[in-house]
Amino acid sequence: MATPSETRSQYGSERLITFSDGVMAVAITLLVLDLKLPEAASQGSLAEALPGLASALWCYALSFVVIGVLWMAHHNQFANIPRVDGGLLWVNLIFLMCVVLIPFVTSLLSGHDGALPTICYAAVLTANCVMLALIWWYARRTPGLMAADVSEQDRSMGLLAPLLVAAVFAGSIGVAYAFGPTAGQWTWLLAAGAGWLANRLTSTDANANLV
Amino acid sequence: MATPSETRSQYGSERLITFSDGVMAVAITLLVLDLKLPEAASQGSLAEALPGLASALWCYALSFVVIGVLWMAHHNQFANIPRVDGGLLWVNLIFLMCVVLIPFVTSLLSGHDGALPTICYAAVLTANCVMLALIWWYARRTPGLMAADVSEQDRSMGLLAPLLVAAVFAGSIGVAYAFGPTAGQWTWLLAAGAGWLANRLTSTDANANLV
Amino acid sequence: MATPSETRSQYGSERLITFSDGVMAVAITLLVLDLKLPEAASQGSLAEALPGLASALWCYALSFVVIGVLWMAHHNQFANIPRVDGGLLWVNLIFLMCVVLIPFVTSLLSGHDGALPTICYAAVLTANCVMLALIWWYARRTPGLMAADVSEQDRSMGLLAPLLVAAVFAGSIGVAYAFGPTAGQWTWLLAAGAGWLANRLTSTDANANLV
Amino acid sequence: MATPSETRSQYGSERLITFSDGVMAVAITLLVLDLKLPEAASQGSLAEALPGLASALWCYALSFVVIGVLWMAHHNQFANIPRVDGGLLWVNLIFLMCVVLIPFVTSLLSGHDGALPTICYAAVLTANCVMLALIWWYARRTPGLMAADVSEQDRSMGLLAPLLVAAVFAGSIGVAYAFGPTAGQWTWLLAAGAGWLANRLTSTDANANLV
Numbered sequence: 001m002a003t004p005s006e007t008r009s010q011y012g013s014e015r016l017i018t019f020s021d022g023v024m025a026v027a028i029t030l031l032v033l034d035l036k037l038p039e040a041a042s043q044g045s046l047a048e049a050l051p052g053l054a055s056a057l058w059c060y061a062l063s064f065v066v067i068g069v070l071w072m073a074h075h076n077q078f079a080n081i082p083r084v085d086g087g088l089l090w091v092n093l094i095f096l097m098c099v100v101l102i103p104f105v106t107s108l109l110s111g112h113d114g115a116l117p118t119i120c121y122a123a124v125l126t127a128n129c130v131m132l133a134l135i136w137w138y139a140r141r142t143p144g145l146m147a148a149d150v151s152e153q154d155r156s157m158g159l160l161a162p163l164l165v166a167a168v169f170a171g172s173i174g175v176a177y178a179f180g181p182t183a184g185q186w187t188w189l190l191a192a193g194a195g196w197l198a199n200r201l202t203s204t205d206a207n208a209n210l211v
Numbered sequence: 212m213a214t215p216s217e218t219r220s221q222y223g224s225e226r227l228i229t230f231s232d233g234v235m236a237v238a239i240t241l242l243v244l245d246l247k248l249p250e251a252a253s254q255g256s257l258a259e260a261l262p263g264l265a266s267a268l269w270c271y272a273l274s275f276v277v278i279g280v281l282w283m284a285h286h287n288q289f290a291n292i293p294r295v296d297g298g299l300l301w302v303n304l305i306f307l308m309c310v311v312l313i314p315f316v317t318s319l320l321s322g323h324d325g326a327l328p329t330i331c332y333a334a335v336l337t338a339n340c341v342m343l344a345l346i347w348w349y350a351r352r353t354p355g356l357m358a359a360d361v362s363e364q365d366r367s368m369g370l371l372a373p374l375l376v377a378a379v380f381a382g383s384i385g386v387a388y389a390f391g392p393t394a395g396q397w398t399w400l401l402a403a404g405a406g407w408l409a410n411r412l413t414s415t416d417a418n419a420n421l422v
Numbered sequence: 423m424a425t426p427s428e429t430r431s432q433y434g435s436e437r438l439i440t441f442s443d444g445v446m447a448v449a450i451t452l453l454v455l456d457l458k459l460p461e462a463a464s465q466g467s468l469a470e471a472l473p474g475l476a477s478a479l480w481c482y483a484l485s486f487v488v489i490g491v492l493w494m495a496h497h498n499q500f501a502n503i504p505r506v507d508g509g510l511l512w513v514n515l516i517f518l519m520c521v522v523l524i525p526f527v528t529s530l531l532s533g534h535d536g537a538l539p540t541i542c543y544a545a546v547l548t549a550n551c552v553m554l555a556l557i558w559w560y561a562r563r564t565p566g567l568m569a570a571d572v573s574e575q576d577r578s579m580g581l582l583a584p585l586l587v588a589a590v591f592a593g594s595i596g597v598a599y600a601f602g603p604t605a606g607q608w609t610w611l612l613a614a615g616a617g618w619l620a621n622r623l624t625s626t627d628a629n630a631n632l633v
Numbered sequence: 634m635a636t637p638s639e640t641r642s643q644y645g646s647e648r649l650i651t652f653s654d655g656v657m658a659v660a661i662t663l664l665v666l667d668l669k670l671p672e673a674a675s676q677g678s679l680a681e682a683l684p685g686l687a688s689a690l691w692c693y694a695l696s697f698v699v700i701g702v703l704w705m706a707h708h709n710q711f712a713n714i715p716r717v718d719g720g721l722l723w724v725n726l727i728f729l730m731c732v733v734l735i736p737f738v739t740s741l742l743s744g745h746d747g748a749l750p751t752i753c754y755a756a757v758l759t760a761n762c763v764m765l766a767l768i769w770w771y772a773r774r775t776p777g778l779m780a781a782d783v784s785e786q787d788r789s790m791g792l793l794a795p796l797l798v799a800a801v802f803a804g805s806i807g808v809a810y811a812f813g814p815t816a817g818q819w820t821w822l823l824a825a826g827a828g829w830l831a832n833r834l835t836s837t838d839a840n841a842n843l844v
Contacts (some may be wrong), residue, residue, distance in 0.1 A: 022658030025233030034313040068304040093701040236444030246526040279515040490726040584824030
């Protein structure tokens with residue numbers, strides 16, 4: 001089926017999946033390190049300090065769901081990408097580099113005021129969605145990587161869905177800049193809606209859980 | 212056996228298990244980060260500082276066993292759930308979100324006095340048990356997820372056992388509020404007993420190691 | 423071969439291995455968190471601060487090898503234990519609890535003077551070796567867990583080897599108490615020798631890499 | 634094919650790969666812990682503090698790619714090494730010990746001025762490449778470990794390529810010492826070039842992604 005030269009530079013995707021699962025599992029768990037009471041509070045009354053954690057807890061839940069959704073989307077993509085080559089390893093590495101930034105921007109978001117944390121958070125999520133689209137684009141254009149039974153419609157939607165969500169997050173940067181962080185964060189609900197809509201238009205499960 | 216439309220939105224549970232194992236392995240290992248001598252003590256005598264760690268060591272052992280038991284229960288559940296769908300991925304994600312909170316409430320419990328840390332700890336454990344019950348409930352009511360050879364009695368006990376343990380933990384919140392944290396923590400022994408009892412009543416091993 | 427009641431409470435050991443590998447991989451990597459320059463040094467000259475890291479680097483290498491050897495020993499044990507039951511899950515959990523304490527006693531050893539850190543370190547390693555012996559003892563006495571082709575001699579040596587190493591570490595506690603930490607740490611070389619000797623006496627590879 | 638005595642001390646490489654993937658996944662994710670705003674900045678203006686992170690972000694991206702490339706090289710090596718013995722477990726453990734040092738030297742590089750951080754970073758990368766060469770050398774000279782269909786040319790290049798990259802990193806230590814850290818870091822581009830060149834000369838994919 002594949003020529004010898006093709007098979008020599010391609011592998012099964014099992015170890016890429018194991019490594020990616022490991023990185024995302026560590027990144028999602030590191031989110032808990034941001035839930036820390038201020039040192040001063042540990043000698044004072046815990047009851048007074050806990051309400052100050054409400055924002056950190058909210059950011060924890062938000063980012064846990066975000067990384068979880070990215071993991072599901074990656075899960076769904078590679079259910080249709082049984083083989084990888086060197087180039088896909090690189091694209092996947094840059095994707096993971098963006099995922100691991102999420103705990104950092106989460107601590108920005110939970111610990112700082114103003115529009116800048118919201119802008120940084122939206123920028124990192126935009127990058128993550130673009131990288132998801134790039135993984136799919138690369139696997140689609142390289143012969144031998146994507147499973148042969150993926151329909152033409154699914155091949156297109158697998159690209160459109162993450163780009164649509166990326167566009168909403170990119171737009172929220174402008175909204176946060178112009179109308180403040182709260183307005184920017186409300187825009188993120190649109191991303192969930194966009195992901196759900198793209199999902200409805202897909203017959204296959206390639207993006208079944210993307211947002 | 213399954214219609215084409217069913218198989219398209221369902222996967223084998225291998226990668227969900229890999230990811231969940233990774234998250235729980237990281238969460239259980241992060242517990243060691245809470246074992247830190249106070250900065251002041253590192254210049255003083257270690258012999259004087261170590262007894263102050265007794266409480267932290269006790270909380271470390273408690274939470275290590277708790278996460279270990281949750282892992283065993285999850286292990287047992289998915290030995291009977293060979294297939295997952297998008298909804299189960301979500302329920303499992305919320306379960307993991309509750310597991311990862313355990314290192315946080317452990318540091319509350321080891322570093323603070325009063326009833327509040329005990330209440331927070333019991334609340335997180337209640338949430339964990341409820342999510343375990345939800346995983347089982349979801350897998351039971353969705354055709355094609357649970358193995359066909361799970362007996363009707365086991366299908367019921369798999370739901371009742373975690374709910375029973377959750378009820379004990381929820382009750383310990385009230386006990387801690389009314390009678391203080393020590394009384395609340397003694398109540399947790401009942402949870403171990405409840406889990407053991409539920410286990411005896413189960414013919415299968417679906418909950419063989421739940422508390 | 424196995425009666426139905428036996429098989430119902432036993433599983434393949436794959437997921438226990440995955441979880442244990444995850445916990446040990448995280449614990450061994452957390453050792454790097456102890457390699458930190460003192461805050462004061464970060465503003466001063468790095469060249470002056472680096473020599474102060476020599477002790478921390480030495481402890482890092484020591485504990486990396488220790489956890490690595492424990493992983494190899496665990497690896498070798500479960501190459502001969504294809505099936506696990508609930509009891510073995512518990513024994514393995516306590517073993518992991520002792521492994522995860524190693525980063526903590528490593529930071530004691532690298533950051534504190536006197537015999538106490540050496541005593542704590544030796545105590546944790548003793549506990550680890552005892553738990554390894556317990557895993558082997560439990561798997562040997564429970565029908566259906568250990569592979570049938572493990573020779574009687576290997577079944578004995580798999581128990582004796584970790585107990586021998588445990589005895590040396592326990593002895594080093596007394597040495598450190600009586601003659602100081604340096605003498606105690608030199609005793610640890612005996613543990614490496616004891617492990618190597620036990621290894622020579624074993625025909626199989628069950629303990630091929632235990633110290 | 635293999636004599637009984639050979640097979641008794643050799644294993645499949647699956648669990649070594651799982652453990653190594655876990656360690657590298659945690660090490661690459663711990664890089665994010667170095668992205669922290671200074672405490673003082675968290676009360677001041679975030680906009681003023683963020684530019685101070687540019688250096689840390691650059692070091693994060695550099696080390697993420699470095700660990701990723703080491704993972705790919707390890708990935709490619711073990712695609713040709715289906716079996717391991719006790720000695721290879723040890724060589725691989727020392728390799729992992731060098732990988733886990735990367736987050737430490739990354740924090741040196743991002744937080745300190747002068748040539749010393751660049752020298753430490755280059756020294757750790759040299760050690761990593763030498764260990765990669767040692768893994769390949771050990772697997773090549775031990776009967777039964779390497780797949781039989783690896784060509785003689787690939788067996789040589791698998792050794793030469795990491796040694797060539799190691800030589801460049803070792804040379805950059807001298808360059809940084811003589812001409813300052815910036816010159817030393819520019820030398821690292823040569824390592825990428827050397828890896829790419831070695832790659833071109835290799836017919837197989839054994840080193841397809843080494844730098």
